[in-house]
Amino acid sequence: MHAAGNDQKSTDPIVRFEKVTKIFGDLTVLRELDFEVGAREKITIVGPSGSGKTTILRVLMTLEKPDGGVIYVDGEPLWHREVNGKLVEASEKHLRKVRGNIGMVFQHFNLFPHMTALRNVTEAPIHVMKMPTGDAEERAVQLLKQVGLGDKLEHYPSQLSGGQKQRVAIARALAMRPKVMLFDEVTSALDPELVGEVLGVIRELAEEGEMAMILVTHEMGFAREVSDRVVFFDKGQVVEQGQPADIFDNPQSERTRAFFSAVLRH
Amino acid sequence: MSELFDWEFVVEILPRLLGGLLVTVEATLAGFIIAVILGLFLALGRRSENPWISQPLGAIVEFIRSTPLLVQLFFFFFVLPRYGIRMPAFVVGTLALGLHYGTYTSEVYRAGIDAVDRGQWEAAVALNFSPWRVWTGIILPQAIPPMFPALGNYLIGMFKESAQLLAITVTELMLTARVIGTETFRFLEPITLAGVLYFLVSYPAALIVQRLEARYARSR
Numbered sequence: 199m200h201a202a203g204n205d206q207k208s209t210d211p212i213v214r215f216e217k218v219t220k221i222f223g224d225l226t227v228l229r230e231l232d233f234e235v236g237a238r239e240k241i242t243i244v245g246p247s248g249s250g251k252t253t254i255l256r257v258l259m260t261l262e263k264p265d266g267g268v269i270y271v272d273g274e275p276l277w278h279r280e281v282n283g284k285l286v287e288a289s290e291k292h293l294r295k296v297r298g299n300i301g302m303v304f305q306h307f308n309l310f311p312h313m314t315a316l317r318n319v320t321e322a323p324i325h326v327m328k329m330p331t332g333d334a335e336e337r338a339v340q341l342l343k344q345v346g347l348g349d350k351l352e353h354y355p356s357q358l359s360g361g362q363k364q365r366v367a368i369a370r371a372l373a374m375r376p377k378v379m380l381f382d383e384v385t386s387a388l389d390p391e392l393v394g395e396v397l398g399v400i401r402e403l404a405e406e407g408e409m410a411m412i413l414v415t416h417e418m419g420f421a422r423e424v425s426d427r428v429v430f431f432d433k434g435q436v437v438e439q440g441q442p443a444d445i446f447d448n449p450q451s452e453r454t455r456a457f458f459s460a461v462l463r464h
Numbered sequence: 465m466s467e468l469f470d471w472e473f474v475v476e477i478l479p480r481l482l483g484g485l486l487v488t489v490e491a492t493l494a495g496f497i498i499a500v501i502l503g504l505f506l507a508l509g510r511r512s513e514n515p516w517i518s519q520p521l522g523a524i525v526e527f528i529r530s531t532p533l534l535v536q537l538f539f540f541f542f543v544l545p546r547y548g549i550r551m552p553a554f555v556v557g558t559l560a561l562g563l564h565y566g567t568y569t570s571e572v573y574r575a576g577i578d579a580v581d582r583g584q585w586e587a588a589v590a591l592n593f594s595p596w597r598v599w600t601g602i603i604l605p606q607a608i609p610p611m612f613p614a615l616g617n618y619l620i621g622m623f624k625e626s627a628q629l630l631a632i633t634v635t636e637l638m639l640t641a642r643v644i645g646t647e648t649f650r651f652l653e654p655i656t657l658a659g660v661l662y663f664l665v666s667y668p669a670a671l672i673v674q675r676l677e678a679r680y681a682r683s684r
Contacts, residue, residue, distance in 0.1 A: 261586050294592055302590040308583035312605050322591035325601065374591060 210273065212237045212299075212378055212410045213258065218267035220253055227253045229434030230267065235378065240404050240411045242421035242442075245431035246457060251414045254431070255380040258412075259302045260293055271296050272377060298326075301376030301409075305383040307363040309355040315342060315366045316351040319373050327374070334373075341369040345399045361392030365399055372403075379403070381413040393417070400424065418461060422446055430454045473653050477644050481654065484640030485661050491558050491636060492623045498562025499622070500615065503569030507577065508599075510570070525567045533628055536560040541632040557629035557636075565622050572614045576607035610680055616673035620666055627662075637661060 215233040219226065227250035235241055243251045256262040258269060260276065268285060269276040278285035279292045288296075309318050319338035323329040329337075342348055345365035355363055364384055371379060381400065385393045397420050404411060404424040415421055421428055422442040429439040430449070438451045449455045509521040528536065540556045551559070580603050588598045630639035641658035645651035 259586075259590055261589055290595075294594075297589070298592050300590075302586075304583060304586065304590075306583050308581070308587035310584065310587070310602055310606075321601065322593065325597045326592050326594070371590070 210237065211235055211270075212239075212272055213412075214270040215254075216268045216270070218257065218264050218269060220250070220257055220262060221265045226434050228257070228264070231435060233429070233436060235410050235412060236426075237377070238407055238410055240413075240424055240426045241429060242413045242415060242425040242427075243429045243431050244415070244418070244421060244457075245437075249432045250434050251431050252382055255302065255382050255412060255414060258378075259300055259380060260297050271299050298374070299377045300380065301371035301374055301378070302380040302382065303364070303367050303371050303384045305386050307355070307360070307367045307387075309363055309367055309370070311355050314352050314354055315347060315358070318355070318366055319370045322370070323373050338369070338373060341372050342366070344402075345369050346395070359392060360388045361395045364388065364396045368396075368399055368403075376409060378410040378412065381411065381415070383414055383416070385415065385417060416461070418446070418458075430457065432457070469656075470650070470653060473648075473650060474657060477654055478657070480644060481637065481640055481657055481661060484635060484637035484658075485665075487554070487634065487640075488623065488626050488636040488638075489665070491554065491561060491626050491629060491634065492619070494558045495561030495565065495622055495626070496619050498559065499565035499569045499618070502562060502566030503571075503573050506566060506570035507573035510574070511577070525570055528564060528567045533560065533564045533625060534631060536564055537628060537632050553629075553632050553634045557626070557632060557634045561622055561626060561629070565618055568618055569615060572611050572618070573607070575614075576611040577603060579610065580606050613673050613677040613680060616669070616676060620669050620673065623666060623669070624662060 211234040213233075213235040215231050217230040217232060218228050219230055220228040231254070233254070243254060245251050253262060257264045258271075258276070264277060268278055274296050275285055275288070276293070276296045277288055279288045280286075310321065313321060316335065316338055319341060320331070320334040323334040323337065324331055327334075339348070339351065342351060345368055347362060347365055347369070350358060350362060350366075353362075355366070358366065368384075384400070385396050388396065397417065400411075400413070401420075401424055403409070411424075413421065413425070425442050427439055428442045428445040430437045430445060430451070430453075432453055438445060438449060438454045445454070446458065449458060506521055506525055510518050510525070512518045512521075537557065537560045540551070540560050541553065544550075584602055584606065585598070588602050593602065626636060627638040629636050630642065633639070635643070637658050641654040644654040
């Protein structure tokens with residue numbers, strides 16, 4: 199088996215992929231992928247572009263439907279539901295229930311442009327969690343302060359920089375109190391000078407440690423710093439995984455070595 | 465007999481023509497409300513994953529868009545009463561206008577909805593919104609404002625095309641002008657005046673639509 203962090207073994211995984219396959223046309227993006235994430239574990243997925251890293255996050259967020267296999271979230275099948283011991287395709291209602299455990303931050307922010315920063319953060323708590331407006335606003339203000347935007351509550355996304363938009367997007371996802379948070383190349387669309395402020399927020403979240411986090415990123419230094427485990431992913435499968443120091447400094451597989459020598463040279 | 469423009473006659477017939485204009489405006493606005501609501505439901509229905517909903521709606525939209533408004537007016541006015549469905553001419557005219565233009569506005573909605581960034585749908589899924597809330601809170605509020613110029617152009621189009629309602633005896637502006645002509649044997653003044661009245665409403669409305677377009681182009 200793979201060398202996951204020993205301290206995670208005592209807890210059940212919050213996310214488990216069992217032989218998950220995803221095919222786009224002729225391309226098999228996920229190939230019977232087995233993959234686990236422990237509760238509160240911080241995982242970074244690295245690998246060549248086009249290797250399907252983002253697809254792992256997208257099938258987990260239910261943005262793409264897998265073509266085979268089963269994904270479990272907090273012990274429950276995500277895309278399926280059990281009927282008399284058999285797994286059948288899940289209803290939209292079931293998807294909504296299980297999906298509630300997961301949050302996601304996108305490469306291109308995807309803030310709602312017709313809402314202020316504050317309303318971007320309160321909208322889902324009010325309409326999905328049915329939280330009273332006052333409570334939702336109180337919490338949103340607190341979250342926006344936490345990401346350093348306490349003075350931008352009434353700003354619209356068009357009035358914010360990329361780094362500020364991404365921090366609002368993080369606050370918006372946090373407001374739903376997910377057990378697992380997915381970060382999909384969240385700094386790739388940012389100007390270089392704005393990357394630091396977003397990574398700083400994510401670093402703080404990682405240190406708080408409450409949520410499991412799965413990051414797809416090209417920021418190798420950051421991955422080394424915040425991850426409990428680094429997963430090298432290529433051609434639809436996990437090639438190698440382990441603690442950051444092992445993977446970065448002493449990769450076992452030829453493909454991993456070739457990838458790191460290519461990215462770290464730049 | 466050569467006709468000279470008779471201003472006294474103009475003053476005499478103006479109130480009747482304004483009455484006709486009022487009917488034209490009422491039919492246009494009522495028809496527009498129908499078109500705007502119907503268009504939304506047609507657009508949403510055509511997006512349905514259920515082919516039993518999307519396919520027939522698509523066929524109906526294409527059929528109506530490909531036939532003259534006059535066919536629908538006559539069908540509702542002359543054919544339906546044979547099957548016991550009788551409505552006043554004004555109601556028939558308004559419904560036909562609304563139905564005809566509803567198929568056009570449905571295309572405006574389709575384009576407006578398609579123009580909303582895919583990332584908005586993905587964020588909506590990630591935040592677990594209900595389908596109702598996705599449409600009413602996220603997608604439509606972004607899709608509809610950019611549609612205002614196109615909807616405004618259809619409103620102006622309906623205002624002018626409503627002249628066809630004369631064919632089913634709705635005494636709107638055009639029919640009023642023709643009736644005055646046949647009663648008095650003077651067509652120059654009523655027909656000219658009708659044209660002027662159409663222009664006085666259409667042209668400022670077109671200017672407003674242009675300003676909406678410019679404003680939207682700037683805010684993008």
